[in-house]
Amino acid sequence: MNNTIKSIKNHRSIRSYLEKDISAEMLEAILEAAQAMPTSINGQQLSVVIVKDKAKKAKIAELAGNQNWIAQAPVFLVFVADFYKTSIAGEKNKMPSLIHESLEGTMVGTFDCGLAMGAAIVAAESMGLGIVPIGAVRKNPEEMIHLLNLPERTFPVAGLVVGYPENNSAQKPRFPLQVFAHKETYQAKDMKQAVDDYDIVMADYYKKRASETGDASQETNWSSQVADAYKQVYFPAVYPALIKQGFKNDK
Known part of the structure; x- marks a missing residue:
C-alpha cells in the first residue's frame, strides 16, 4: 500500500x-x-x-x-x-x-x-x-x-x-467493503442484514464518544441518525x- x-x-x-x-x-x-x-x-x-x-x-x-x-x-x-x-x-x-x-x-x-x-x-x-x-x-x-x-x-x-x-x-467505522462494493450487480438481499450489523458497530462508536464528551445525546446508531436526517x-x-x-x- x-x-x-x-x-x-x-x-x-x-x-x-x-x-x-x-x-x-x-x-x-x-x-x-x-x-x-x-x-x-x-x-x-x-x-x-x-x-x-x-x-x-x-x-x-x-x-x-x-x-x-x-x-x-x-x-x-x-x-x-x-x-x-x-x-x-x-x-x-x-x-x-x-x-x-x-x-x-x-x-x-x-x-x-x-x-x-x-x-x-x-x-x-x-x-x-x-x-x-x-x-x-x-x-x-x-x-x-x-x-x-x-x-x-x-x-x-x-x-x-x-x-x-x-x-x-476518532475515525468513524465504515460499512464492510463487501457491502460498499457489489460484484457485477447490486446485492439488495444482503443490505438489511448489513445495516443491522453496522448499527451495532456504530452504536458502540457513539457510546464511546458520548462517554468521552459527557453528552449522552450522542448515543445513537447509523440507521437512527440517517432516518432522522432524511425524514x-x-x-x-x-x-x-x-x-x-x-x-x-x-x-
Whole structure:
C-alpha cells in the first residue's frame, strides 16, 4: 500500500483548528489538485471561491448553522457549479446554452464539484492538514450566493474547511467493503442484514464518544441518525434558489 492510499484511508473530519495559517504554496497545491480532476466533456463547469477574510468566514459559519470551525480555520473553499462560464462559450459561438436548465446539468455540475473536492481533500491531508466538508453552504443558499457574489447559472454545492488540526478526532467505522462494493450487480438481499450489523458497530462508536464528551445525546446508531436526517428535506431553500439561478431542472 503506497503513501497516498494510506493517507486516504486515514481520513477523519476535523472540527477544531489551530490559529495557524497555511502557506500560499500549500493552498495552490490543493487548488491545482482539485483543478486536475476530470470534468464532463472537459466543460470545467465548476469554480472554487477561496475565503480567508475573517468576517466573511464568520458569516458563512452562521449561514451554515453556526458551524464555528468554518470561522476558526484559516481557509474555507466553496465549490461552485458554474454554467455561467460555459454559457460564455455558447454566446461566443452564437449557440443557445440549455444544459443548466436540465436535471442532467445539475447532476454534472454537482458531480464535477465532488470530484474536485475529493482531490482537494486528498491533497490537503497528504500535507498534514485537516479538513471537513460542509454541505450546509446550501442551508441558506440565496444569502450565500449574495455573499460570494455568484452570478446566474452558478450554485454553491459544498464547502471545505482547511487548516491545521488542533487534535485528531476518532475515525468513524465504515460499512464492510463487501457491502460498499457489489460484484457485477447490486446485492439488495444482503443490505438489511448489513445495516443491522453496522448499527451495532456504530452504536458502540457513539457510546464511546458520548462517554468521552459527557453528552449522552450522542448515543445513537447509523440507521437512527440517517432516518432522522432524511425524514424531511433538511435544506428546503435549495430548490427555489436553484430556480432563481436558472437551474430549472425541467429538461
